[in-house]
Amino acid sequence: MxxxxxxxxxxxxxxxxxxxxxxxxxxxxxxxxxxxxxxxxxxxxxxxxxxxxxxxxxxQHAQRHLVWVTVDRLVSRTPLDPDPETSSERDAHRRVIARWTAYDGSLHTGRLASPRPVEPGERFRIWTDHGGRVMPRPMDxxxxxxxxxxxxxxxxxxxxxxxxxxxxxxxxxxxxxxxxxxxxxxxxxxxxxxxxxxxx
Incomplete structure (x- = not known):
């Protein structure tokens, strides 16, 4: 003032x-x-x-769908890395070969990163498009x-x-x-x- x-x-x-x-x-x-x-x-x-x-x-919510995947096998594990800055050991437990049925009914098999450590036969959910391609989670x-x-x-x-x-x-x-x-x-x-x- x-x-x-x-x-x-x-x-x-x-x-x-x-x-x-x-x-x-x-x-x-x-x-x-x-x-x-x-x-x-x-x-x-x-x-x-x-x-x-x-x-x-x-x-994104109209084009992406949650589907169940079934783990067929784990991806071969890499040797334990002594460096705590890397995540190779954690990722080795979470990389899997899995199969799923897409929203359009087609069957798919591929390598995925699981959200938690899993064993063959276990299931978890992923987001896919209509054709079954793996997609990121839609924005909320x-x-x-x-x-x-x-x-x-x-x-x-x-x-x-x-x-x-x-x-x-x-x-x-x-x-x-x-x-x-x-x-x-x-x-x-x-x-x-x-x-x-x-x-x-």
Missing amino acids: RAMAGMWRWRRNPLRRRTDRIEAWVALTAALLITLGAPSVGWLTGQAAHGALLETVRL VSTAGTHAVLAGLGAAAAAGGLIEGGRRLAVWRLRVRRYRRWDEEWERAGQDWGRAGAGS
Whole structure:
């Protein structure tokens, strides 16, 4: 509030230059755009992203199906790896050859990663498309909402950054112009300005 009062008094100051007035208007415009424009951009982007992601959720749930697979055999186990950073031992217990019936009734056999250690004959569920190809789990509504919020926040931050970048560029151009005018005025004043007996 004190800054606003100072700006209000500054507008009547006789030392105020035209570039000062332009700089103040640029700052005010940028503040309004950041305060009102950036959240609006974020909200609109989030809404658009949420709509698109909900459509993706709907399509994925329509095109992917949970089916039961039966383990035929385990994939040959690799030797124990002493490095705790690798997961070869864990993966060796979870790689299996299994068979399943797709949503369209076709039979499939393939190598899969099981969600837990299993033995031959055990069953677990996987996601497949209509033709039986293994697919990732479909996106759920809460994940879509989270992604939409992140997209909105990112768009708002990007809009705010662009506005602030534009303000800084405009202020920099005004300063360059101001310094150029000062240089021109100093050249017009001459080298001996202010000396005694130089006619000033």
